[in-house]
Amino acid sequence: MLYNSTRDSKVSVTSAKAISKGISSEGGLFVPESFPQITLDDINRLSKMDYINRAKYILSLYLTDFTEDEIDYCVNGAYKKGKFECDDIAHLVNITDGCNILELWHGPTCAFKDMALQLLPFLLTVAAKKTCGGKTIVILVATSGDTGKAALEGFKDVPGTKIMVFYPEQGVSQMQKLQMCTQEGENVSVFAIKGNFDDAQTGVKKIFTDKDVAEKLAENNMMFSSANSINWGRLVPQIIYYVSAYCDMINNNQISLGDKINIDVPTGNFGNILAAYYAMKMGLPVNKLICASNANNVLTDFIKTGTYDRNRHFYTTISPSMDILISSNLERLLYDLSGKNSDKVNKWMDSLNKTGKYTVDDDIKEKISKIFAAGFCDDIQTKATIKDMFDKGYLSDTHTAVAIKVYKDYVADKNDNTPTVIASTASPYKFSSSVLEALCGNCDDISEFDKVNKLYETTKMPVPKSLQKLKNKEIRFKISCEKDDMENTVLNELIK
Numbered sequence: 389m390l391y392n393s394t395r396d397s398k399v400s401v402t403s404a405k406a407i408s409k410g411i412s413s414e415g416g417l418f419v420p421e422s423f424p425q426i427t428l429d430d431i432n433r434l435s436k437m438d439y440i441n442r443a444k445y446i447l448s449l450y451l452t453d454f455t456e457d458e459i460d461y462c463v464n465g466a467y468k469k470g471k472f473e474c475d476d477i478a479h480l481v482n483i484t485d486g487c488n489i490l491e492l493w494h495g496p497t498c499a500f501k502d503m504a505l506q507l508l509p510f511l512l513t514v515a516a517k518k519t520c521g522g523k524t525i526v527i528l529v530a531t532s533g534d535t536g537k538a539a540l541e542g543f544k545d546v547p548g549t550k551i552m553v554f555y556p557e558q559g560v561s562q563m564q565k566l567q568m569c570t571q572e573g574e575n576v577s578v579f580a581i582k583g584n585f586d587d588a589q590t591g592v593k594k595i596f597t598d599k600d601v602a603e604k605l606a607e608n609n610m611m612f613s614s615a616n617s618i619n620w621g622r623l624v625p626q627i628i629y630y631v632s633a634y635c636d637m638i639n640n641n642q643i644s645l646g647d648k649i650n651i652d653v654p655t656g657n658f659g660n661i662l663a664a665y666y667a668m669k670m671g672l673p674v675n676k677l678i679c680a681s682n683a684n685n686v687l688t689d690f691i692k693t694g695t696y697d698r699n700r701h702f703y704t705t706i707s708p709s710m711d712i713l714i715s716s717n718l719e720r721l722l723y724d725l726s727g728k729n730s731d732k733v734n735k736w737m738d739s740l741n742k743t744g745k746y747t748v749d750d751d752i753k754e755k756i757s758k759i760f761a762a763g764f765c766d767d768i769q770t771k772a773t774i775k776d777m778f779d780k781g782y783l784s785d786t787h788t789a790v791a792i793k794v795y796k797d798y799v800a801d802k803n804d805n806t807p808t809v810i811a812s813t814a815s816p817y818k819f820s821s822s823v824l825e826a827l828c829g830n831c832d833d834i835s836e837f838d839k840v841n842k843l844y845e846t847t848k849m850p851v852p853k854s855l856q857k858l859k860n861k862e863i864r865f866k867i868s869c870e871k872d873d874m875e876n877t878v879l880n881e882l883i884k
């Protein structure tokens with residue numbers, strides 16, 4: 389299995405190279421040259437395995453240049469007992485007839501990013517040994533809140549790596565900020581930037597592709613890689629849990645082998661839902677993928693009209709990990725739907741860069757509307773959904789609530805009762821303030837940890853241990869930088 393670049397289909401590299409580089413030299417994203425197929429027999433076999441063995445099987449189809457021992461080492465390390473606060477790792481909860489919530493947030497940082505970011509450091513260090521022996525890998529991360537913490541936790545004190553995280557000063561929750569600024573580890577650093585997530589992501593992409601910076605790093609025996617969902621090593625672990633959820637639905641007698649399901653995903657950078665699309669390309673029986681957005685509904689409009697237009701107001705919402713106007717992974721979908729036409733992808737991305745918008749061809753628009761449904765909701769509807777669901781017996785965070793609301797709208801509109809998996813992407817405690825407000829009204833007069841306690845008293849849902857511990861941790865990182873100063877900040881930190 390080799391990997392091509394979305395911006396140059398002639399580029400062809402091994403998975404180890406794709407993972408260690410993160411992004412292709414000309415700025416494209418790595419994609420598998422074809423999709424390995426899983427048959428219903430394979431799915432039947434997988435349904436009798438635990439998560440770790442399902443993961444090993446799926447990974448082995450994509451990472452064909454990794455040995456079996458290497459894959460075992462990576463997966464056993466990432467998902468070993470105790471790292472996740474539930475034994476089945478990706479926990480499927482049936483809430484009503486045909487509707488399931490896939491809780492992906494039982495990992496160390498309480499967001500679904502752990503599913504991939506616990507595995508990525510293993511994949512990356514094995515890949516780097518194969519392809520770029522001896523160099524220190526520098527992980528640069530732009531985060532809307534959850535990736536940053538999950539990456540810090542995954543990479544802390546991993547030999548041969550350093551990690552630097554940039555987050556938008558005003559764009560993350562109090563809990564997310566605390567999680568990052570108290571991060572332990574000798575190889576980590578964290579910076580706030582005066583800008584939004586798109587500024588952080590654009591800044592990081594620019595540094596990645598800057599030849600002078602790359603040279604300076606090489607002189608110091610370092611190289612960049614990415615832990616953002618542009619890295620193939622972030623996406624491939626996410627395919628696993630959709631296949632796994634399907635297996636669990638068979639085991640719970642909700643579906644029979646071969647039945648189709650819908651998958652509904654609260655979406656920002658389009659990584660999580662793209663992984664569901666890839667699972668479908670592999671042969672997982674999927675009917676519709678439902679793309680749920682918050683008030684930053686650029687993807688809803690794109691899926692409905694075929695025009696991607698980021699020239700619009702940027703809203704700071706109570707589901708901050710979805711406050712994104714440039715969804716990087718959409719590029720991978722376009723590459724696939726255009727029949728691997730990197731010229732077209734270049735044209736669209738160029739137009740996005742210069743004018744903030746592009747329109748895809750009619751045949752692609754057609755394909756998109758066959759596979760995807762889309763919807764969005766605002767903060768008021770998100771809070772109403774949290775309250776309504778809690779009254780019915782399920783507590784969700786703000787991001788998951790967006791997906792639930794969009795799912796309900798979709799079912800009401802289309803009358804499609806296909807059994808559904810809704811990806812649940814964060815613990816309610818990670819967004820205590822907004823969740824509490826939805827349940828009890830505004831409580832801004834009390835501290836973040838009092839809110840956690842009050843949410844516990846109100847719901848009796850256990851508080852994740854890692855969040856409980858934050859209260860007494862020392863703040864290690866206080867620096868904020870201008871968005872135009874990110875490159876200097878990186879070089880100053882690395883080359884002393």
Ligand SMILES: *Cc1c(COP(=O)(O)O)cnc(C)c1O
Pocket residue numbers: 499500501534535617654655656657658659660661709710787813814
């Ligand atoms: C990152 C994140 C999302 C968005 O996922 P993408 O892969 O960027 O689309 C949704 N919810 C939460 C809680 C997240 O952390």
